[in-house]
Amino acid sequence: MSHAAPRPLSVSARGPLRGTLTVPGDKSISHRALMFCALAVGESRIRGLLEGEDVMATAAAMRAMGARIDRDADGTWRVHGVGVGGLLQPEQALDMGNSGTSTRLLMGLVSSHAITATFTGDASLSKRPMGRVTEPLSQMGADVRSSPGGRLPLMVRGLCPAVPITYTLPIASAQVKSAVLLAGLNTPGITRVIEPVPTRDHSERMLRGFGAEVTVEDSPEGKIISIHGEAELKPQTIEVPGDPSSAGFWMVAASIVPGSEIVIHNVCMNPTRTGLITALKLMGADIVEIDAREVGGEPVADLRVRHAHLKAIEVPADLAPSMIDEYPILFVAAAVAQGRTVARGAHELRVKESDRIAAMRAALEAAGVQCEEFEDGLAIQGSAGAPLAGGGSVASLLDHRIAMSMTVAGLAAAAPIAIDDVSPVATSYPDFFETLHALTGAAQ
Incomplete structure (x- = not known):
């Protein structure tokens, strides 16, 4: 790209x-809608999807990993998902363009599947730090090989089954939180993220809507978001x-x-x-x-x-x-x-x-x-x-x-x-x- x-x-x-x-x-919701629809079994529909280059990078990556994604003439997007655990080995590197959200969330998805994916991006994205995401994903068992400084290009070799963890966010980042939760989707047991400072909660809201068991509770350490792994996501009609x-x-x-x-x-x-x-x-x-x-x-x-x-x-x-x-x-x-x-x-x-x-x-x-x-x-x-x-x-x-x-x-x-x-x-x-x-x- x-x-x-x-x-x-x-x-x-x-x-x-x-x-x-x-x-x-909304860009954050558009990214997640494509990913979660691609992980549901059956056909989902998305209306109002942002058709900017960042979101199209997510669509291309999900296609490369087995989902069928089509746009109707009226602007409705139809996504035939592969199911949680059903992602396929991409045949070539996933070009994320300028999209940090695509990169970090998809790293989470790949981490708990038995596939290997290489992520590349443009000059701007290649300067952005990925270590904040690779640290918890490595704890879950993913093998991550990155360029110097924890930057792109990098390769993620997923582990299936991955290891559920409880991870406290060292910085307020919805992308890191979402990456861990998405890795937890295909991980047996309960994966937990503790966020001392609340961040955007689109992942939690949408995952519940798709049928995943997600709970949010307050604690002295902050919000504890828990996801029960090996989830089965049901097709949805999404209005962005x-x-x-x-x-x-x-x-x-x-x-x-x-x-x-x-x-x-x-x-x-x-x-x-x-x-x-x-x-x-x-x-x-x-x-x-x-x-x-x-x-x-x-x-x-x-x-x-x-x-x-x-x-x-x-x-x-x-x-x-x-x-x-x-x-x-x-x-x-x-x-x-x-x-x-x-x-x-x-x-x-x-x-x-x-x-x-x-x-x-x-x-x-x-x-x-x-x-x-x-x-x-x-x-x-x-x-x-x-x-x-x-x-x-x-x-x-x-x-x-x-x-x-x-x-x-x-x-x-x-x-x-x-x-x-x-x-x-x-x-x-x-x-x-x-x-x-x-x-x-x-x-x-």
Whole structure:
């Protein structure tokens, strides 16, 4: 899965955002839906699947391990699963492109099957640490051979039957938690994960929906998530709600561009994913939930967002697990707020698709924003609602969230912001720029 040719873009202010939109299906849920459907016996259907490059990497990997996955003309995906324990030996390396979620969760799946899989990825993914996942999987009996530094390419030779473990997460990571739980699916006995800090719980919710025996209980050490192995998953019809991470770009854009008013339909409101909304409301954002409901076991709502005069805050560090992917766009909101916003406790940003702390500091400074960098975050001096200076050049570093965040910054800048490459946006939000043009009434 080679990276697309660079696509430079110059972004300038173009007036208020108005209208209604639906964001792509939630990326975390889309990955899991494909994996769990591929492990059920029979045909499952998925509607609203995110069709970005990251999720397509998951689909390709599950096909390579025996599942039949087809897309109907109406956008419904049909998945004929192989059953837990039924994964086949892939004939060649699994190319994960830029998708860390695909890589880490699939490593978990492979670990308790009697197969061997080699994982490769693009330049960005190959820099990301995998040791946090390989450590517990090795405890379960998997044989993992990685490149120096615990990075890709790496090979996982699964053990069947694997060994159930009780594992306490050393860092707040839904990917590590999910990898261990997925390894536990085909492991006799009970596999347990203890998470001292709650993380997104899509795996637990969805596995229960497929018929796995998953329990969650509180303890002095944190939440204990237990899965009973050698599960039999039953086919399902999945409705994927809109991705709150994708919605975040429009929430901030409408908040910082005067005269804006938008409604974002069908946004996942899982409480482990709404940290950005909480932070923006603390800053004074005008975000109203409409028609709260439940879709496929996940809370969902429509969000009406209007322009507001944002004020700086000290971002509560305990929000980090529920908004770790949204910090880049929160930094843009802070750049236009009144006062000095301080966001700390986000060490994980250093090991995302890029070092998002350093990348956003450099990008915002290129747009004329004063920043102070910490090991675990940024302090940002806002413009008090005045346009950003703009006029600089930004490196996206193959990171879709840097590219989209700085596109939003360009909407509130006095001079255009030049982004060296926005092609990575296709990994998570293929229609991002079409939506931008529709909301601003600008010609493409």
